Amino acid sequence: DAGVTQSPTHLIKTRGQQVTLRCSPKSGHDTVSWYQQALGQGPQFIFQYYEEEERQRGNFPDRFSGHQFPNYSSELNVNALLLGDSALYLCASSVLRGMVTDTQYFGPGTRLTVL
Amino acid sequence: QQQVKQSPQSLIVQKGGISIINCAYENTAFDYFPWYQQFPGKGPALLIAIRPDVSEKKEGRFTISFNKSAKQFSLHIMDSQPGDSATYFCAASFPGSWGKLQFGAGTQVVVTP
Numbered sequence: 001d002a003g004v005t006q007s008p009t010h011l012i013k014t015r016g017q018q019v020t021l022r023c024s025p026k027s028g029h030d031t032v033s034w035y036q037q038a039l040g041q042g043p044q045f046i047f048q049y050y051e052e053e054e055r056q057r058g059n060f061p062d063r064f065s066g067h068q069f070p071n072y073s074s075e076l077n078v079n080a081l082l083l084g085d086s087a088l089y090l091c092a093s094s095v096l097r098g099m100v101t102d103t104q105y106f107g108p109g110t111r112l113t114v115l
Numbered sequence: 116q117q118q119v120k121q122s123p124q125s126l127i128v129q130k131g132g133i134s135i136i137n138c139a140y141e142n143t144a145f146d147y148f149p150w151y152q153q154f155p156g157k158g159p160a161l162l163i164a165i166r167p168d169v170s171e172k173k174e175g176r177f178t179i180s181f182n183k184s185a186k187q188f189s190l191h192i193m194d195s196q197p198g199d200s201a202t203y204f205c206a207a208s209f210p211g212s213w214g215k216l217q218f219g220a221g222t223q224v225v226v227t228p
Binding site: 004048103106107 | 121149151157158159160161164213217218220
């Protein structure tokens with residue numbers, strides 16, 4: 001059983017560019033959450049998708065947007081990249097029960113470097 | 116405002132010793148407290164989790180102690196092994212938050228042979 005997969009593994013962009021990161025959830029999971037982890041910090045919640053809609057959002061600007069597809073996979077888009085967007089971007093998948101998600105399983109992350 | 120505060124920032128323990136990591140939280144609505152282990156270049160992996168209806172949970176060498184009145188919880192790693200060297204994160208979420216996890220800043224644990 002494949003776990004959560006993310007692509008690409010690493011990415012280098014320049015300021016002002018746009019980036020798209022991809023995530024495939026663990027088999028049987030219907031909910032995808034995205035987190036940003038700066039170096040030496042804990043992950044910070046960006047947003048969560050369920051049934052192709054954004055259900056919860058953290059304290060991130062509108063430059064961060066996402067999408068969930070009918071097969072539950074998800075994309076994270078970041079526009080107008082800033083140096084401060086350099087981080088490890090983590091995708092986590094889970095099963096939603098009511099308004100509570102079960103255990104969240106994290107992917108290996110995408111390391112984004114903005115120059 | 117960081118709602119989950121974790122200490123210490125780093126920890127060095129000898130093989131066979133006990134590693135203790137502490138977390139304190141502000142929001143009394145939190146009802147789910149997981150601990151994650153992260154190795155370099157990897158995503159966090161769930162280690163053990165607890166809900167406020169119990170004061171302690173043990174899984175193998177890992178134990179969570181929970182003090183609801185003090186709004187604190189801790190992770191104890193018994194008989195620490197070099198393979199336990201990793202960064203550990205506490206986290207918390209509350210009902211209706213769609214599982215949004217709020218993480219502590221992490222503790223880097225080094226187990227020396």
